[in-house]
Amino acid sequence: MPTSNTYYLNNPLIHQNRQLAKSTSEWVRRFACTDMKPLIICRGPIRKEAMDVFDEMGINNYGILLSEKDSITYTNALAPELRTLTDPSRVHRVPDYTGATKEERTKRIQQIVSIAHDNGYNSIFAGYGFMSEDAEMVESMEEAGLNFIGPCSFTQKAAGMKDQAKRTALETGVSVTPGVNNGTSLALFAKYGKDGLEKCAKDNKLDVDFSVCRDDEEKALAVLAASYDAGIDIIDAADIGAALKEEAKRMLTEKPNNRFRLKAIAGGGGKGQRILQSANSYEGATLEEKVEKAAAKVPSLVLECLIELKTNGVGDNKNVLIEMNIETTRHQEIQVVGNGEWCMTMGGRDCSLQMHEQKLLEVSVTDEELVAAIAAAEAAGSTEEAEQLKRDRIILQRMEEEGATFGEAVKLDSVGTFECIVDGESHYFMEMNTRIQVEHRVTELCYKLKFTNPENPADYFIAESLVEVMVLLARHGKALPKPERLPREKTSVEARMNATNQALQPHAGGIIENWSNCSEGEIRDDQGISTHNPDTDVFMKYHLAGAYDSNIALLLTTGETRMDSYTRMAEILRSTVLRGKDLATNLEFHYGLVHWFIGNGINARPTTRFIVPYLTAVGELKQQANQIDLDYAYGEIRQQYLAEGGDAAKAWAAVLDAKQLLITRPLERLFAEPHYMAGWLSITQGAVALSDGNITWSKNPICLLDKLYHYLNMDFEPGKPARNMIWDHDHDILSAGVAFYATLEERLGVSEYPALEAALAADKAPKGFDADEWAATRAAHAGYQAGTELMAVLAYIADTTAFAELKVNPDLSITIPDHLTVEEHQKQMAKVLVPPPAAKSDEILAASGGMFYPREAPGMDVFVNEGDHFEAGDTLYIVEVMKMFNKVVAPFAGTIDKVLIEGDGTIIKKGQPLFKVNPDEKIVIATPEEIAEGRRAKTDLFLKSII
Structure with missing residues (x-):
């Protein structure tokens, strides 16, 4: 196998000769693409993939675009593709890929066109990122005489924007999610009236041909399109928020138990989307009161969607959809x-x-x-x-x-993705991605x-x-005939x-x-x-x-x-x-x-909705594991053996001391990696049961331990760092134990552990064993099993957290226990999985690195000023991490004494102090001694279940 996987060049599963120009068939040679000279304007895995495929197709002299944000600014962040593309004349640099505003995006498009023309590129490959679905960019490329490798601008306009795609779907009989897709039109009607659209166009000097419009909706769309072309706002985010608020009231009243989803039309990958909670999730004496409280959130959610996509600038298409959120989708x-x-x-x-x-x-x-x-x-x-x-x-x-x-x-003329949501036996068209996925x-x-x-x-x-x-x-x-799809891998x-x-x-x-x-x-x-x-x-x-x-x-x-x-x-x-x-x-x-x-x-x-409850269940495992002291538990088990060992106590001590790390090391690894614990518990369900202080094993603990070392990638390998594998003396003990039981099963003619245990419980030697050999066999069995009781701690944790209640049903649906869906509990378990940075009682630290924003959007008030009082759950700031905007809320109530970060878009690091605060209640921190005592008390509860 290669030391690194260059996807198409090195992997035999997918490698083939793409050099159509070298075919012996004249018809096949017609479809060679060696005259293409693409400029790759995307990043990430798709850029490297495109480079590999172009090389195999015989497409030479392609170029790549590098963003200074990602590939130049940071030490050791140089684009790894440059290790193979070593010709500097084929590498072109821009400040970033898209720009933060409409003006910057337009400038970037022109810059890309100039780079292409100046360097002889005749085509553009945009992959699945940035402006790959931007109709304006694609149209600009086409007008510049560049061949866009992806859906044309007509397709981008007809399917790329979520609102237009839903209109097309309805016209062609495709089932769509119930909702509202014309927020901008509704805002325009509310502001100017349906009879005022022509006056609106005239007052704003917009060139609109109303004669081709079939109805008021088309007139509104024509006016809006003209305003985008002119780079002016005839409605703004506040207008759209107000219009959608009224629509939300109607939808919330009709379906008070349903949540709804707001989606900016240019979004993708989850960006520019927010959830509007159901009316019945709010307190109120009447449904009307609950609806008002729920709908009041709509304007701010609309703004959040637009800000996250940076489409709130003057002249941007700010349409936001609101549709029923199908919870079981x-x-x-x-x-x-x-x-x-x-x-x-x-x-x-x-x-x-x-x-x-x-x-x-x-x-x-x-x-x-x-x-x-x-x-x-x-x-x-x-x-x-x-x-x-x-x-x-x-x-x-x-x-x-x-x-x-x-x-x-x-008129799709490339590859695209028809995205649907499936609810029971129904399905709904959601959107089409006019790009490769x-x-x-x-x-x-x-x-x-x-x-x-x-x-x-x-x-x-x-x-x-x-x-x-x-x-x-x-x-x-259009010269390409419609192909036949052939099965490849199952x-x-x-x-x-x-x-x-x-x-x-x-x-x-x-x-x-x-x-x-x-x-x-x-x-x-x-x-x-x-x-x-x-x-x-x-x-x-x-x-x-x-x-x-x-x-x-x-x-x-x-x-x-x-x-x-x-x-x-x-x-x-x-x-x-x-x-x-x-x-x-x-x-x-x-x-x-x-x-x-x-x-x-x-x-x-x-x-x-599966992943968050699943993560919550994993958090519960971690929370319970944090309360168990493995060394203390093993020590107590050891003491029990010594107390019952009589004259053999010294021998038992030697056996148990020799095996302690063999047993505790993999358990400690599972305790440190709760995701590994979740996986292990899932594939070993039923291996052990605890009842009335008794342990019942359906699988041999020694064989389970051997399997656990493999599961944790801790197999014995000469030359492998000791910290990453089973230690040699532990390996000797475990290997001897596995071999012992394999031989014993063969000699006794049994394969299931309960049958093996039953046979070993008999004092009388079975056929094939003399009395001394049988006594030695039983003693060896007792020695190998000594201390394995500690492994039952995993079953104890699973039972205590009811981990198995998250399960697959015979009809393939998944049962999610109610407690795993409680939002506050989900947040608590997320903190168990990733504890927040240790902070003094008078400060709030950055929960993660990223870009710090003290306000919702430029020109708006900051969330908190010095001297402000805040309640638990109030928004303190926004952090942008990897293109996602996250509101960070106060974990407790208090007063801001000092704001330690200035400006918008400031880079912060995880654990960095952001605010000096005076909490309403003094936080009491337990001492190490108190924590240790509490863990021993919790561990004693486990020990009672096995001893």
């Missing part, structure tokens, strides 16, 4: 490909495992996969599972049909496209990369490796100092970060500067079944070593989550 999407005339689909992806609208784990959903899963469920007698899978197949087929219909309606490889690993000569079926070529397909469509468009899964802490909160600023090589079957797309120094073969440090998103890499694998793909992903995550300075990633989270599904049901149907 699954998020599925269909890969769509078209050339402007034909349109086809390539199966689906389930992206329901997400948090803050950011996808985490994505899995393939294809017809072939579902057919096989249905057959397997029926063969196993799992009737409810089979029926659910059949319903899923019908939904997939409908979504694919609607995706192709919608793609044709918007981060998770597109999940699809391309399952399907490839066969383009066949209409005149000769034996004459064809196959495309396995969606980036390659984008280039083919940009270069040859299933695939992708884990997004992000710079986040244990609670999945963004964690910028860390430095990667070491990253293990790819393991077998791993497809790692990491922007080239783990590409070693080409001269010394040494890993090069990389600073995760955090100027943009939190994604570090995409990890993918495949399998014959979903279980195969998850098992392979688990092995990839197990063997991955990622270390560095101030480095936090979601590697541990993914390892635990994948094992949760392996242990509970691989075909489970999680909804988009």
